[in-house]
Amino acid sequence: MSLTYLEAIREAQYEALNTRPEVFLYGQDIGTFGGAFKATKGLSKEFPGRVIDSPISEDAMVGVAIGAAIEGARPILEMQFADFSSVGFNQIVNQAGTLFWRTQTPCPITIRLPSGGTPGSGPFHSQSMESIYAHYPGLVIVTPATVDDAYWMLLDSVDLDDPVIFCEHKFLYYHLKADALGGRGLPIGKARIVRPGRHATVVAYSAMVHEALRAADELALDGYQIEVVDLRSVKPLDTETLLGSIARTGRILCVGESFPWGGVTAEVVARITAEAFHLLDAPPMRLNSKDTPIPYHPNLWKAHRPTVTTITESLKHLLRY
Amino acid sequence: MTTLEVADADWTPEFGRKYMAAFQVMQRARLMENKIGALYRSGGQVVGGVYLGRGQEAFSGGLGVQLQKGKDIYAPLIRDQAGRVAFGEEELDFFRTYLGAAPGPMRGRDGNIHRGRPKEGLLAMISHLGSMVSVVAGCLLARRMAGRLGDAVGATSIGDGGTSTGAFHEALNLAAVEKLPLIVSVANNQFAYSTPNDRQFACETLVDRAKGYGVRGWSVDATDLAQCLKTFEAAVAEARAGGGPQLVEGCLLRLSGHGEHDDAAYVPDAIRHSRLGQDCLLRAEKQIVARGLASESEIEQWAARVQKEIDAVVVQVAREPRPDPYRERWEAFSVRGMVEGFAE
Numbered sequence: 265m266s267l268t269y270l271e272a273i274r275e276a277q278y279e280a281l282n283t284r285p286e287v288f289l290y291g292q293d294i295g296t297f298g299g300a301f302k303a304t305k306g307l308s309k310e311f312p313g314r315v316i317d318s319p320i321s322e323d324a325m326v327g328v329a330i331g332a333a334i335e336g337a338r339p340i341l342e343m344q345f346a347d348f349s350s351v352g353f354n355q356i357v358n359q360a361g362t363l364f365w366r367t368q369t370p371c372p373i374t375i376r377l378p379s380g381g382t383p384g385s386g387p388f389h390s391q392s393m394e395s396i397y398a399h400y401p402g403l404v405i406v407t408p409a410t411v412d413d414a415y416w417m418l419l420d421s422v423d424l425d426d427p428v429i430f431c432e433h434k435f436l437y438y439h440l441k442a443d444a445l446g447g448r449g450l451p452i453g454k455a456r457i458v459r460p461g462r463h464a465t466v467v468a469y470s471a472m473v474h475e476a477l478r479a480a481d482e483l484a485l486d487g488y489q490i491e492v493v494d495l496r497s498v499k500p501l502d503t504e505t506l507l508g509s510i511a512r513t514g515r516i517l518c519v520g521e522s523f524p525w526g527g528v529t530a531e532v533v534a535r536i537t538a539e540a541f542h543l544l545d546a547p548p549m550r551l552n553s554k555d556t557p558i559p560y561h562p563n564l565w566k567a568h569r570p571t572v573t574t575i576t577e578s579l580k581h582l583l584r585y
Numbered sequence: 586m587t588t589l590e591v592a593d594a595d596w597t598p599e600f601g602r603k604y605m606a607a608f609q610v611m612q613r614a615r616l617m618e619n620k621i622g623a624l625y626r627s628g629g630q631v632v633g634g635v636y637l638g639r640g641q642e643a644f645s646g647g648l649g650v651q652l653q654k655g656k657d658i659y660a661p662l663i664r665d666q667a668g669r670v671a672f673g674e675e676e677l678d679f680f681r682t683y684l685g686a687a688p689g690p691m692r693g694r695d696g697n698i699h700r701g702r703p704k705e706g707l708l709a710m711i712s713h714l715g716s717m718v719s720v721v722a723g724c725l726l727a728r729r730m731a732g733r734l735g736d737a738v739g740a741t742s743i744g745d746g747g748t749s750t751g752a753f754h755e756a757l758n759l760a761a762v763e764k765l766p767l768i769v770s771v772a773n774n775q776f777a778y779s780t781p782n783d784r785q786f787a788c789e790t791l792v793d794r795a796k797g798y799g800v801r802g803w804s805v806d807a808t809d810l811a812q813c814l815k816t817f818e819a820a821v822a823e824a825r826a827g828g829g830p831q832l833v834e835g836c837l838l839r840l841s842g843h844g845e846h847d848d849a850a851y852v853p854d855a856i857r858h859s860r861l862g863q864d865c866l867l868r869a870e871k872q873i874v875a876r877g878l879a880s881e882s883e884i885e886q887w888a889a890r891v892q893k894e895i896d897a898v899v900v901q902v903a904r905e906p907r908p909d910p911y912r913e914r915w916e917a918f919s920v921r922g923m924v925e926g927f928a929e
């Protein structure tokens with residue numbers, strides 16, 4: 265049975281509801297309607313009273329999830345779009361992120377963020393927010409790039425006793441398909457080498473993994489073997505695996521879809537520079553979207569985010585150094 | 586809470602003229618939206634989604650015709666095409682934005698309903714619901730501080746769902762404290778996307794909240810243009826006269842999906858066939874004919890004329906250039922030189 269990235273997310277929520285009575289789902293239009301993207305399709309019928317439509321109140325939605333977690337529940341929240349989580353930002357970073365540290369009370373909530381750009385979506389339905397949340401202590405940030413990871417990492421997130429920001433990429437929802445679900449993969453916090461190589465490493469996560477793989481294909485035609493590492497979670501960040509890769513290739517490019525000021529790619533470059541300077545044959549590079557809001561028109565949108573073309577160009581630059 | 590009934594005595598020649606003007610606004614909005622809906626379904630031209638205000642024209646336009654561009658501030662929301670037409674937004678802005686033409690006010694950077702011309706008092710909504718109310722309040726506050734508010738008002742609208750945001754609450758409370766001339770129209774169309782009102786709020790009517798905020802509340806049957814006109818005229822006049830914020834709730838039904846991608850199968854037939862589900866445009870048309878203000882064939886002629894204009898605009902916009910990433914100024918700052926280079 266083949267399934268899409270989106271179906272994997274639905275299946276994982278089914279599994280979580282089915283196996284853990286403490287799990288419930290909360291979000292706008294997720295009940296009978298099945299969610300704006302249909303990630304909860306049919307679940308309210310199968311689990312009556314546990315898949316609940318919320319008012320349009322992101323701040324209160326996160327607060328309610330935190331309260332429920334204090335009482336032993338393990339809620340999964342759906343934000344209709346990642347972009348609207350900014351309205352719940354205070355509760356996420358100041359309440360969820362600090363709870364355990366201040367009180368020794370765990371906060372096992374999972375907040376699903378339908379993230380990233382798709383053509384024609386514009387500045388408020390396209391954002392990638394992993395960097396902004398990763399900046400705050402106390403939050404785990406996962407960014408699955410494959411169907412298997414979407415499934416297993418969502419279940420792992422629910423099992424984790426800490427708040428997880430689950431960044432699922434909308435561009436992968438329907439595009440990405442697997443023939444069947446694989447077995448449980450690596451744990452949260454472990455990166456995966458998706459494609460081994462010798463000449464340079466591309467570090468990516470979420471939808472950018474697939475752009476990076478295509479860039480690696482292109483450069484293979486020129487005889488370069490590009491290693492592609494999928495971070496899988498950006499916090500914790502698996503520095504170990506990155507260092508191993510650098511030791512093999514000596515060159516690194518980190519690609520992320522979020523804005524270029526700071527963030528995940530900057531963190532990767534900072535760590536590599538500090539810890540593996542002696543292994544580098546070229547200055548580490550990073551590639552992000554442009555430093556403007558995300559444009560609506562596809563002509564602009566395609567030029568705003570990293571693509572196979574710009575990744576390939578950056579890699580050529582890196583290889584020439 | 587005030588509900589104004591419209592009696593025969595209200596139908597003065599003056600009121601009839603206003604009614605006809607508002608009807609023409611509604612008709613134009615409906616035809617523009619029908620066109621964009623058709624273009625969306627035929628594919629290829631519209632960039633992104635399409636969000637219509639079908640069924641909400643009387644309520645939206647009824648407010649819009651009370652406002653004066655150049656003097657008042659208006660922050661339309663998702664279903665306010667009629668209000669936009671009334672306020673004087675050009676058809677070109679609508680089609681250029683939906684079709685992503687470079688010469689439009691948003692230049693392909695933002696789309697569909699997220700358009701506006703803030704310098705002309707027409708604010709450009711962000712998606713985050715509830716966020717525009719305080720911005721309108723800020724415009725009014727600044728004008729008052731600068732001593733140039735005069736009897737201008739600011740108006741914005743929101744859906745039943747948007748009233749559940751903290752932003753809505755904070756802004757209305759703030760505006761009440763400042764006693765600002767703000768009109769907030771709440772288009773209670775019974776659903777927020779798929780979510781029915783009983784999952785959205787527990788008060789009997791949304792206008793009940795006016796008392797809690799300490800503002801004047803009004804309630805209208807939003808499928809009835811006459812009542813919308815009479816109520817908004819009174820509410821806007823009160824705000825202009827220094828009566829502070831006005832909360833106007835209109836009850837109706839969205840006669841389209843949330844967006845054109847949505848078939849709204851979750852709306853029960855019982856509601857569709859109730860009074861709420863009446864089409865305000867058809868109701869107004871019947872009223873006009875019944876009162877002898879115009880004949881059916883005159884109404885059809887107006888529609889045909891507007892349709893021609895719309896088709897011509899679409900032909901023009903289709904030929905216009907689309908944004909070019911190589912000529913785009915990739916800067917989010919207004920001040921030159923603030924942009925940093927990011928090494929790639």
Ligand SMILES: Cc1ncc(C[n+]2csc(CCOP(=O)(O)OP(=O)(O)O)c2C)c(N)n1
Nearest residue numbers: 344348712713714744745746747776777778
């Ligand atoms: C803060 C926020 N959360 C979620 C959304 C996603 N969203 C867009 S429109 C909508 C429903 C709005 O319903 P309502 O306010 O009743 O207006 P209507 O569409 O019925 O006119 C939702 C949930 C949003 N735009 N902003």
